[in-house]
Amino acid sequence: MMIHWSFNPILASIGTFSIHWYGVLFVGAFLMAKFVMARIFKGEDVPEELAERLFYFALVGGIVGARLAHCLFYDPAHYLSHPVEILRVWEGGLASHGGMAGILIALWLGARGVDRKLSFLWLIDRASIPAALGAVFVRVANFLNSEILGKPTYADWGVVFESVDATARHPVQLYEAAAYLLTFAVLCFCYRNLGRRTPHGLLFGLFMTLVFSMRIIIEFFKEPQAAYEATQMVTTGQYLSFPFALLGGAIVWWSIGSLCRASETNSSLK
Numbered sequence: 001m002m003i004h005w006s007f008n009p010i011l012a013s014i015g016t017f018s019i020h021w022y023g024v025l026f027v028g029a030f031l032m033a034k035f036v037m038a039r040i041f042k043g044e045d046v047p048e049e050l051a052e053r054l055f056y057f058a059l060v061g062g063i064v065g066a067r068l069a070h071c072l073f074y075d076p077a078h079y080l081s082h083p084v085e086i087l088r089v090w091e092g093g094l095a096s097h098g099g100m101a102g103i104l105i106a107l108w109l110g111a112r113g114v115d116r117k118l119s120f121l122w123l124i125d126r127a128s129i130p131a132a133l134g135a136v137f138v139r140v141a142n143f144l145n146s147e148i149l150g151k152p153t154y155a156d157w158g159v160v161f162e163s164v165d166a167t168a169r170h171p172v173q174l175y176e177a178a179a180y181l182l183t184f185a186v187l188c189f190c191y192r193n194l195g196r197r198t199p200h201g202l203l204f205g206l207f208m209t210l211v212f213s214m215r216i217i218i219e220f221f222k223e224p225q226a227a228y229e230a231t232q233m234v235t236t237g238q239y240l241s242f243p244f245a246l247l248g249g250a251i252v253w254w255s256i257g258s259l260c261r262a263s264e265t266n267s268s269l270k
Contacts, residue, residue: 003171006162009145025141029134030059036130044196046118050111054127057110057224058103065102066094073098073236074225088269092147096215097240098134103131121200129191132184136177136209149223150175170221179214183207203256208248212241 009020039049070093071079071086079086099225104124111123142148146161150170152184187203194202219237 002168003157003159004144004162005146005159007144007146021144022141025137025144027059029137030055030062032047033058033127033130033134036133037126040126040129049079054110056109056263058107058127061102061104061106061109063102065087066096066099067106069095069098069101069240073240086214095240096138097237101243103127118213119200121204123246125198125203126191128155128203129184129187132180132207132211135180136184139180140178143171143177148173148225150221151223156249161167169223172218172222175213175221179218180211183190183210183214184221186210195205198257199255201251205251205255206245209252210248212245215241216245 007020010081011021012172013019019056034051037054041048041051042048063215065088067086073095074093085091089190107123108120111118111120146163149161149164150172152158153172154166154168157171159171160166160168168176183206187206190203191198216238216252219235219241222235222237225236
């Protein structure tokens with residue numbers, strides 16, 4: 001029961017200009033994030049206009065960071081020899097780790113000077129919720145594009161990407177999409193139950209821990225993304241994910257510790 005996948009990645013064409021499903025879902029992820037952040041800001045009495053400002057910063061930061069990371073980590077020899085090609089984003093090639101770093105820097109820059117009372121940890125905690133859902137959009141877009149291929153499999157759910165070859169492969173794009181959707185559900189559950197009482201760093205730490213731990217596992221089912229990975233036991237994606245996952249775990253530990261200390265202090269005051 002192998003699944004044969006043949007999908008036109010182009011949504012519409014006007015002359016030589018084409019609109020791709022990937023681009024629609026990529027931008028849609030940021031628009032969705034803007035909507036969710038506006039709802040969160042409204043619920044916590046933060047000016048909703050900040051969501052509009054952060055949307056543009058995050059969009060630019062995400063694209064720049066993802067593109068630079070792809071060029072420097074996955075094919076550095078080519079892009080360092082042809083630096084102008086780094087600007088050709090429309091030709092494809094975005095790395096999620098760089099996108100993550102780029103968005104964090106962009107959010108820090110976008111929030112500077114807007115509200116001194118607004119903690120950066122508070123901001124990225126809330127931003128982690130739509131970020132997890134946005135990651136689902138991107139991986140579904142990868143599936144539609146028949147890119148980021150999995151290793152061959154005899155499993156019933158193997159997918160033959162007809163535009164690539166006749167080999168049934170692990171649908172790793174959907175594995176990741178499911179993992180990120182689970183992360184989104186966990187973050188929503190925590191925020192729904194804690195709300196304004198959510199300890200700083202908890203949501204962001206959970207996001208980092210869950211997303212990049214699952215990324216490390218799923219990488220074992222992927223084909224090498226860079227030529228030099230063929231001789232490595234650990235992929236570039238795993239190398240890049242380890243520090244993110246460890247940092248996330250450390251932040252969760254610190255956040256829960258802070259919550260426990262605060263509870264002890266309140267109990268002693270009573």
